Amino acid sequence: MTTEFNLPGSSFEEIQKILKGYSHAPEQASLDQLSKLTGLHATVISRNNKFLSDIGLITGGMKKSSTELGKKLGRALDHKQDADAQGYWKEAVQTNEKVAGLVTTVRIKGGMTENEFSAHVLYVSGQKNNAGNKTGARCVVDVLLAANLLQEENGKLVVSSAPAKETSADLKLAVLTPTQPTTQENGNGGGAETPLPTLPVIPQTSNLTPQIAINIQLHLPETENAEVYEKLFKALREHLLSPKE
Structure with missing residues (x-):
């Protein structure tokens, strides 16, 4: 199965640390600079960069910088502004059609357990079935929860009810x-x-x-x-x- 989208290489907690680090880092920061800011090893940061790039939070080549959205999210996480962070996570997810499309599966099935959905994320990503990618798949689940695109209800993940928009x-x-x-x-x-x-x-x-x-x-x-x-x-x-x- 070909790779459909990149998975994170860490837990959701480490992803948040990396984003906060990028929000404080100078433009075109090196892995060593980010490692000093976050306290995480450079290889940990590196294996998450593709996913963060895919959802529009960082940009660049060998050296990377936060996008405007990434800076907003990093700052919201740093200041524990949960409501703002939720909105920025949602905006980030919706920049990637394949990641956002995962929510459709939950809607069609009328709900899935966390284990079922995590396994589905790993399968459709096209990545190998190993411990690292299982962690990444679980992180994607946490991202969708943080974005309030999914919510837990009666022991299952279901699609969140969207509030009515004022026009x-x-x-x-x-x-x-x-x-x-x-x-x-x-x-x-x-x-x-x-x-x-x-x-x-x-x-x-x-x-x-x-x-x-x-x-x-x-x-x-x-x-x-x-x-x-x-x-x-x-x-x-x-x-x-x-x-x-």
């Missing part, structure tokens, strides 16, 4: 267009109750600000005179949707 459209006030009224007999046999759409409220950018939704129900008289409804919706627009100051 620019959410910040615009929708315009309600009156529709042809529909009638429904109420319990008294007279009149009709026509619920209007919920009036939109512009969401605040701060999560601490409560949002308010207003529901309005109108009891309309039974009539075939369309002018009654036209005047009603005109009044709603003037006094509720576009009040005059």
Whole structure:
């Protein structure tokens, strides 16, 4: 089986040390410089460089430097900013189609144990089945967990539920267009109750600000005179949707 992607050569803990070292190192740092910064042997750093390059965290030839993303992640790890680090890990994983595609397998299977998924990572990587690559496969699992692309649930790894994204459209006030009224007999046999759409409220950018939704129900008289409804919706627009100051 040909090599599909490079595996790390160390545990997740050592990968984080290497990233912090690169974030502090000068441009085009040598392995010896990084070894002094991290306390890890140069060969340990070297066997992780291909994977870190593959996911866009370092760049270079014999001597390497952190990318902008790598610097951000290293700094977040150094300052224990877990939320920021999670976002940077996710961005890094998504720069590599093959590594990001591992999540699809978990989604299709509806969940996998850590051992099952780690074995799958090793298999599809195309690397040899040895102790070093098993460690690297387990590290990839930890990276996907750190990126919150996977999470542990009931003893299995499952795909994380993605939070709803706020778009620019959410910040615009929708315009309600009156529709042809529909009638429904109420319990008294007279009149009709026509619920209007919920009036939109512009969401605040701060999560601490409560949002308010207003529901309005109108009891309309039974009539075939369309002018009654036209005047009603005109009044709603003037006094509720576009009040005059």
